[in-house]
Amino acid sequence: MSEDTEETRNGGQGRAVTGGPSGDDRRVVIVGAGMAGVQTAVALREQGWPGTITLLGAEPHQPYDRPPLSKAVLLGKAEGSAFDVDFAALGIDLHLGRRVSGVRPAERLVHTDAGPVPYAHLVIATGAEPIALPGSEGVPGVHLLRTLDDAERLRPVLAGQHDIVVVGAGWIGAEFATAAREAGCSVTVVEAADRPLAGALPAEVAAHMVGWYADSGAVLRTGTRVAALEPGAVSLADGTRLPADAVVVGIGARPATGWLADSGIALGPDGSVLADGALRTSAPDVYAVGDCVSFPSARYGQRLLVHHWDNALQGPRTVAAHIVGGDAAHFTGPVYDPVPYFWSEQFGRFVQYAGHHTAADTMVWRGDPTSAAWSVCWLRDGSLIALLAVGRPRDLTQGRKLIEQGAHLDEARAADPSVPLKSAVR
Template identity: 75%
Template sequence: MSEQQQTPADERRAPRPAGRHVVIVGAGMAGVQTAVALREQGFTGPVTLVGAEPHQPYDRPPLSKAVLLGKAEDSAFDVDFEALDVDLRLGVEVTRLRAADREVDTEAGPVPYDTLVVATGAHPLTLPGSEGVPGVHLLRTLDDAARLKPVLESRHDIVVVGAGWIGAEFATAARQAGCAVTVVEAADRPLAGALPAEVTAPMGAWYAESGAELRLHARVEHVEEGRVVLTADSTDFGATGAPRELPADAVVVGIGARPATGWLEDSGVALDPSGALVADDRLRTSLPDVYAVGDCASFPSARYGERLLVHHWDNALQGPRTVAADILGAAVAPYDPVPYFWSEQFGRFVQYAGHHAAADTLLWRGDPADEAWSVLWLREDALVALLAVGRPRDLAQGRKLIEQAAPLDPARAADPSVPLKAAVR
């Protein structure tokens, strides 16, 4: 059975009765936008949105920026749930799915559904052995940001574990607040799991420019209150003699995330090795009338010829429209977006679109020593991915060209003075 045919499509395409009860588990961007999209597309039946956190549903990207720096109290969505007639249940943890009974169990009792949408997002990975150690923080929730605000205000010595997107954004905010920051990364470069070495190489210099220290090839042996101890074989840019013990009034861990699907392990729903729900190209799971959207779900991409798991905001914004349309029995195109995300770090606006894994050519547009430059990935001369640093026009035009699979003239595409759209053959 193909991925596109893993669920009974004919059964799903039939129009649904208007009174069907849709239950959405997860009140982040994906869950909230699913509720909004259902109403916008004309669904009139009951909608229940269940969220584990007690706070009014909020957007996560500002947590590592405005909220963390005290420039905003929160980042609540501007959504009137009462006007939408959405039953909002907050502070309710969902513990189990009983698909045969069409119910989800919660701490407050079972919730029956006719259609279920799983939008539980992802949990940040913790540093082994750090649980319960005072001063160790994650940055995923509003409560996490609230705990970190006074750390920044006190201008503490901070160690960040992980030089990925979250690590870089937090280090940026901490330096803006006047903290001494050391970032330790087990790999040989920042963003090692996201981008190739030649692209991330110039990004390493951004840390020093901001006044943060970046320690590469640095693995954490253990964390104690007030310090981080590195393994004996950890080095600093390949050099020996760097200190193994780092003073740390606070430790912020940013080493990745895993789909928040533990409550589904005994439900019979298909999960992939990462723990993500296996969804088809309409975001339907292997269980009847159960959908998955956002960070907790992987989906097949015909554009890239592989299954994608996208842990970014734009995926949580776009997927709900497909889910809502399919729930309503409307005609809907296969879900196959061009992945997109952005990051604000060290005074730079970094944007990425596409998926570069299958590219056969890498092109530079501009000098990475400058403030603004881009990298293009081509496959048989068609643009498949793009990284833009301070070049938003490249991103905007490139994203459209990826969607169109338009062939480019590589020589013109590599010329930063030529608009990308003018490089189309």
């Protein structure tokens, strides 16, 4: 077991991680104390891992959940979103404020700002970092929204009912705009593409979301690029100058894997750690999970990089199963090939999506997209492979199961919103 002292447990901020000689073949080190890192530690204990678990997180805060940051936490309706996990009781050595700067797989060591830490098994769970708008660094009043600190900086901006410009009409931009309107701010959303959610949904579907902005009182300017950010204003490429007490940039996120650059661990062109179906990386006994990793999906016939909460919940169970069972003879272990799922709360609507579709798949509408509740199914060779549900959570629950089963749907029945989706199976 661990040679760590009791005082290094549960928030040993600033102290060295002691003990754990390389010969400790039961020491799991997890880098990143977000959803995926915490869930990996918990899953290891749930699955009976008897050895040391060391969880290293760069942020100073008790590990917390991110979805509330663009919702209740932003609006001051919740103080925080710390995970309800008793790390000490689970024997998880949690080290906060501990940034890992590199890893040497040949020596089974990670380097931290407080010295090296040896591992027998390593789990990379460093998540993603938001992409900054070029030229925005150092401009006062420009914000990103990824961390609790970001949300805390934005709270008074909302409370002050300022003029806000949001750059990017993706999931984060839409949720932030929702909260800012609810707080009484004047909101303009600037989007370079011709529609919101251009990277996620086809034009026919996204077209029905445009009106949501106007209904909430936000101004959406699509097909518009930001030319320059300056204190108090945003200049657009078409010459418009928008007053802005604050600018929130939500133009995407990329895997936080810069610290792996010299490790020899294989990364993809998108910066994701390249893992196999067991979420194993190219280095022995090194796994990756959550927003930082891509994995091959036999279900969808391509490698997937998923930046959603459910992926950070499900992946850890696969990683834990492989670490716990890895030494057993003839162990094959589970393959990670989920039906991706996420939800978003925007403009008073509950939007959910399951699966993964391409432009070549057949779209089937369920219900009137100008109404408050409707869905869209995507079929491939008659099988349900993805579903978007707006205010129809039952469609999502049933659809997700049908996607997992590879169920074939009768198109006419699937298109009838009065027919439960599960009754549309052929």
